[in-house]
Amino acid sequence: MSQLLLWDVDHTLIENSGVSKAIYSSAFSRLASQLPIKPPITAGMTDRLIMRNMFVSNSVSDPGWPRTQAALQAAGAELQPELREVGYVLPGVRKVLQEIRSQAEVIQSVVTGNIVQNATIKLASFALEDFFDLAAGAYGGDSEDRHDLVRLAKARAERLYDAVFDEKNTTVIGDTPRDVEAARQGGARIVAVATGVDSERELRAAGAHVVLRDLSDVDHALSVILGR
Structure with missing residues (x-):
């Protein structure tokens, strides 16, 4: 699957x-x-x-x-x-993305509040864009309401890959309570990372299934994100 x-x-x-x-x-x-x-x-x-x-x-x-x-x-x-100059890739991220890319049945895309052009600029600034099928994602220009974006990304991925994506095989990785809420309302599992301003406690209170401090423990992060 x-x-x-x-x-x-x-x-x-x-x-x-x-x-x-x-x-x-x-x-x-x-x-x-x-x-x-x-x-x-x-x-x-x-x-x-x-x-x-x-x-x-x-x-x-x-x-x-x-x-x-x-x-x-x-x-x-x-x-x-x-x-x-001032930004950077967060701990463990590049290694996690590299490891996931080797998984033949795993599709990676983005759900972000950024418009697609700026999301692409941000990823390209740190040579991350090639890890993602950006056509399968959803962006801040698609809707004002972030809750719409998970559903939209799933629909785009289903058309592109001729597959069905639901709570069993769709995971959102994000750092805010809004990411958590969007995943839950959009029919996806959520893995929250406390690398933004919201604490692990706040992300759990928002309803995150799993909360990681960050992705620096690559093996653990992979196991959690891939549901293993």
């Missing part, structure tokens, strides 16, 4: 060291012709929701999603050099 792994990006695969918030602020400034007074709040939300909240909190008219997405893409490209 094929197995689908859906990875979050920020604070799960990589640490962006504040560059994500800089992208939102830069995109806002491009659209509003002013710096934001109220900073972006992320907390595992999608790009659509983060930017909409920024417009509301700063009392700026929403210019519409097409313009907002274009501004986010431009800001992401502009800040890629800074991301490469």
Whole structure:
């Protein structure tokens, strides 16, 4: 049976060291012709929701999603050099991805609040993009509600691989309670990693099946993620 792994990006695969918030602020400034007074709040939300909240909190008219997405893409490209300089791959991640890639029946993709262009930039900044079938993923431009993304990624993977993906063979790996909730509502198992701002206790309270401190114990992480 094929197995689908859906990875979050920020604070799960990589640490962006504040560059994500800089992208939102830069995109806002491009659209509003002013710096934001109220900073972006992320907390595992999608790009659509983060930017909409920024417009509301700063009392700026929403210019519409097409313009907002274009501004986010431009800001992401502009800040890629800074991301490469200050960001990094989290402990154990590259080795875990390499080991999983050797499993013939395992498909790896992403479910992330980032728009697809910026998710790709972030992964490519650290040579991680080739581990994933990005066409089977779901992104912050697809829906404002993160809960929709797991269901959408499963549907895309089913079309691409002519397989059925349900709670038995789909796993989300993420670092926030929103990742946990999205997996549970989207019909997937969740492996939470406490590599973001939320603690192991908070992730368990959100309903995570399994919580790892990080992926530095590669053998244990593989066993947990692959359900073995």
